[in-house]
Amino acid sequence: MRQEKAALSFHGNRIFFSGALLTWQVSRFLRDVRARLKDFRGSDIIVDLSELEEIDTAGVALINEIRQIAKRNEIECRVQNASRNIKRAMKIFSLPDIYEGEGEFKKEKYTIFEGIGDWLVSIAANIKYFFYLLSDTIFYSFNGFFKRHGMRKGEFINQSILIGMNALPIVGLISFLIGFILALQSAAQLRQFGANIYVADLVAISMTREMGPIMTAIVLAGRSGSAIASEIATMVVTEETDALKSMGLNPIRYVLVPKVYAITVSAPMLTILSMLIGIFGSLVIGITYLGIGIEPFYNEVINALILKDIITGIIKSLVFAWIIVMIGAYYGFRVKGGAENVGRVTTSSVVVSIFLVILADSLLGLFFYFGGGIGY
Amino acid sequence: MSIVNVENVTSGYDGQKILNNVSMNAESGRITAILGASGCGKTTLLKNLIRLIDVWSGSIRLFDQEITTMDEAEFNSILRRIGVLFQNGALLNSITVAENVAIPLQQHTDLTEEIIDRLIQVKLNLVELNYASGMLPSELSGGMRKRAALARAIALDPELLFCDEPTAGLDPATSADLDKLILTLRDQLGMTVVMITHEVPSVLRIADYVVFMDRGEVLFTGSIKEAKSSGIKKIDDFFKMGTAA
Numbered sequence: 118m119r120q121e122k123a124a125l126s127f128h129g130n131r132i133f134f135s136g137a138l139l140t141w142q143v144s145r146f147l148r149d150v151r152a153r154l155k156d157f158r159g160s161d162i163i164v165d166l167s168e169l170e171e172i173d174t175a176g177v178a179l180i181n182e183i184r185q186i187a188k189r190n191e192i193e194c195r196v197q198n199a200s201r202n203i204k205r206a207m208k209i210f211s212l213p214d215i216y217e218g219e220g221e222f223k224k225e226k227y228t229i230f231e232g233i234g235d236w237l238v239s240i241a242a243n244i245k246y247f248f249y250l251l252s253d254t255i256f257y258s259f260n261g262f263f264k265r266h267g268m269r270k271g272e273f274i275n276q277s278i279l280i281g282m283n284a285l286p287i288v289g290l291i292s293f294l295i296g297f298i299l300a301l302q303s304a305a306q307l308r309q310f311g312a313n314i315y316v317a318d319l320v321a322i323s324m325t326r327e328m329g330p331i332m333t334a335i336v337l338a339g340r341s342g343s344a345i346a347s348e349i350a351t352m353v354v355t356e357e358t359d360a361l362k363s364m365g366l367n368p369i370r371y372v373l374v375p376k377v378y379a380i381t382v383s384a385p386m387l388t389i390l391s392m393l394i395g396i397f398g399s400l401v402i403g404i405t406y407l408g409i410g411i412e413p414f415y416n417e418v419i420n421a422l423i424l425k426d427i428i429t430g431i432i433k434s435l436v437f438a439w440i441i442v443m444i445g446a447y448y449g450f451r452v453k454g455g456a457e458n459v460g461r462v463t464t465s466s467v468v469v470s471i472f473l474v475i476l477a478d479s480l481l482g483l484f485f486y487f488g489g490g491i492g493y
Numbered sequence: 494m495s496i497v498n499v500e501n502v503t504s505g506y507d508g509q510k511i512l513n514n515v516s517m518n519a520e521s522g523r524i525t526a527i528l529g530a531s532g533c534g535k536t537t538l539l540k541n542l543i544r545l546i547d548v549w550s551g552s553i554r555l556f557d558q559e560i561t562t563m564d565e566a567e568f569n570s571i572l573r574r575i576g577v578l579f580q581n582g583a584l585l586n587s588i589t590v591a592e593n594v595a596i597p598l599q600q601h602t603d604l605t606e607e608i609i610d611r612l613i614q615v616k617l618n619l620v621e622l623n624y625a626s627g628m629l630p631s632e633l634s635g636g637m638r639k640r641a642a643l644a645r646a647i648a649l650d651p652e653l654l655f656c657d658e659p660t661a662g663l664d665p666a667t668s669a670d671l672d673k674l675i676l677t678l679r680d681q682l683g684m685t686v687v688m689i690t691h692e693v694p695s696v697l698r699i700a701d702y703v704v705f706m707d708r709g710e711v712l713f714t715g716s717i718k719e720a721k722s723s724g725i726k727k728i729d730d731f732f733k734m735g736t737a738a
Contacts, residue, residue: 267600351586360583360642363543364597365572 123169123176125149130159132183135168138176150183154190162187167198177210247447250369254443257370258377267366272375280341280376281383285390288336292391295328296320296398304407313407317414318421320399325426329392331478334437337384338470342441345376346466349449350459358450373446377439384438385431392430429485436481437474444470494521495554496653496685497542502551504541511537514551515711517704519653524679524686526696528731529706535689536580538706539657542687543577544568555653573601576646576684578656582638584630590617590641591626597648616644620674636667640674647678654678656688660695672698693732705731 123136125146132150154162164183172180180196187194199207261268300316307315349372352358358368396418403409448466452458497519505511511534519525527535540546541553544560553560555571563571584593591613598609617623620640630638639659646654659675660668676699678684690696696703696717703720705713705728713723720728 270599348587355586356579356581356583357585359540359545360577360579360585360645361596362545363572363575363577363579364600365569366596366600 127153130157130162132162132164133168134164134166134180135170137171138169138179139171139173140175143175143179147179147182150179151186154183154186154192157190157192159192161193161195164194164196165198166196166200166203169199169203172203172206174210177207180207181211243451246451247443250447250450251443253367253369254373254377254446257367257374261370261374261378267370268374269371273378276375276379277383279344280337280379281387284336284340284383284387287340288333288387288391289394291332291336292324292329292394293398295332296324296395296400297402298398299323299328299395300399300402301406304402308407313403314409314413314417316399316403316407317396317409317417321396321418321421322426324392324395324399325422325430327430327478327482329395330388330430330433330437331474332395333384333388333391333434334441334474334478335471337380337387337438338441338467338474341376341380342445342470343463343467345373345442345445346448347459347463349373349446350452350462351456353450353452354455354459368450369446373442376446377442380438380442381435384434384441388430388434389427392427429481433478433481436477440473440477441470444473495519496521496556497525497687498552498554498557499538499542500552500554502538502541502548502553504537504546504548504551506537506546510549511709512541513709515706515709517711517714519685519687520702521685522679522683523701524675524688524699525702525704526700527687527689527704527706528691528696529712530691530731533706534709535691535706536657537709539577539655539687539689542655543572543575573649574652576649576651576654578639578643578646578654578659580657580661582630582642584638584642584645586630589627589629590622590633590644593630593641594645594648597645601649612648616648617641619647619677620644636663636671639663639671643671643674647682647684650682652683652685654684654686656686656690658690658692659688660690660692665694668692668695669698675699693734 123134123138123142123146126133126135132153134146138146164180166180184194184196196207299320303319304313304316307313307319349358349368352368352372358372361368361371400411400414403414404411445466448462448469452462495518497517499515499517502515503510503513515534515538517525517527527538529535537546541548542555548561551561556574558567558571560568560571584590585596594613594616595609598604598612602609604612613626614623617626620643622637622640622644625633625637625641630641633641643656643659646656654675656675660671663671672695675686675688679686688695688700700717703713703715703717704711705720705725707727713720713725713728715723721732723729
């Protein structure tokens with residue numbers, strides 16, 4: 118950036134600029150001019166550019182801002198004595214209405230109530246869109262059982278591999294570690310009462326009712342939810358969804374429904390595996406640290422668990438799966454702009470999915486505890 | 494006979510008006526070019542024509558049927574008679590070129606896999622992309638992507654082909670090849686082509702009829718010869734600058 122000097126001075130109702138009025142001085146000059154105009158009592162001011170030799174776009178913006186400030190304060194402002202070059206720069210770098218002096222910037226000013234109103238309207242529109250998307254997805258998902266037209270062949274298997282099978286190693290590892298650490302932490306307490314064997318009960322019930330479904334859902338939200346959001350968002354910004362529509366294909370049916378099927382089947386299966394692997398993790402602690410044999414551990418788990426524990430976990434996993442797929446799809450289809458926004462909606466979809474999964478887990482927990490009558 | 498009939502269409506996005514009282518026709522078996530500077534509303538008009546966005550007012554008739562008030566099923570039957578070549582190709586990136594071309598054939602016909610495979614090869618041969626059938630769109634150059642997208646657009650031998658900036662961003666030789674291909678489609682298959690473009694050389698090479706748009710309104714409709722002698726400064730400038738570039 119060039120550093121030529123410019124000077125600003127005030128004489129009566131005149132504001133003088135001299136030298137080269139360039140970007141790096143504009144903020145300082147604007148502060149000075151604002152301070153001066155705050156206490157100005159006259160009816161008009163003149164911006165005198167007779168000594169000004171050079172100006173850039175920020176300099177022109179400064180002059181125009183002075184005119185705007187004056188106008189707001191009901192002071193008449195005239196720009197005078199500009200050289201031909203400066204006039205030319207003013208003409209080129211000013212917005213047309215400003216240069217002609219016919220109006221103000223069209224920047225809308227909101228009151229706080231209008232802002233809140235706009236925010237509420239946009240939230241209502243987003244919720245409305247979400248429920249439209251949800252109803253379309255439910256309709257096409259059921260419709261797809263009877264009518265294969267409009268869906269991609271082999272896509273269910275493909276998506277099941279991507280969402281389900283490929284997630285197995287990470288779900289397995291996390292579940293093992295969770296079971297392992299749950300057993301270790303609870304053993305420290307239970308040992309004091311000689312109740313080592315109850316580690317099996319504790320971990321079995323935790324894994325089936327809570328940890329299995331929720332850990333699987335968090336992995337799915339991170340892996341598959343983000344993939345769903347980014348894939349759909351990319352298709353939207355690259356006009357692929359428009360191309361599908363132009364071929365008479367519904368993007369929800371063609372792109373989303375196979376993912377819905379795949380996650381609806383995969384999530385409960387992954388959850389059941391997570392439960393088993395978590396219990397296996399606690400068994401490792403039981404054998405190596407607590408001296409419990411495999412058979413007593415197995416018997417304790419079997420005695421502690423009832424079928425309803427597993428059903429609860431599976432119902433949760435289905436609810437979480439639909440939250441993940443719908444949030445991913447919602448953010449994907451709502452994307453606007455370019456590639457940059459694809460990343461943004463992907464991140465948002467993961468954060469919102471995990472939040473809603475935890476919220477749903479709490480609500481379902483309350484429901485099953487107080488109203489569900491499922492074995493608590 | 495007019496295949497595309499647009500009358501007094503006004504439309505836009507998010508409350509912002511883009512098109513204002515636009516009227517135009519496209520005659521059967523002709524190449525109609527919708528011309529104009531960037532931002533004049535050409536692509537919005539195309540999106541109205543294939544109902545990607547709804548019109549605010551006015552009428553659009555395709556094949557003599559009003560499409561603005563049709564239900565989805567009826568419009569889908571119209572879409573089967575239409576091919577669309579999008580500006581950036583809009584090929585599905587997760588599947589191969591051949592699978593892209595297969596989509597309309599699999600979804601809208603009950604042809605056997607063998608016939609579909611044969612048709613895919615025919616269409617790819619037409620656009621000289623046989624060798625790329627197993628490639629992913631990301632492995633293709635810009636010109637190849639456009640040609641692959643054209644193969645998909647003509648998969649069902651549509652009566653009407655919409656092309657959004659078919660030659661934008663391509664080198665002159667590739668542009669000329671694509672233009673030749675569009676001419677072949679019109680001459681051999683009798684397709685009606687509505688082409689949105691701001692590429693003057695391309696218009697001069699292939700268009701029979703032009704619709705010149707400016708700031709959301711139709712400034713002129715007629716043949717290229719009539720457009721050149723219209724005496725409208727914006728059109729004169731457009732042709733002059735376009736050919737100079």
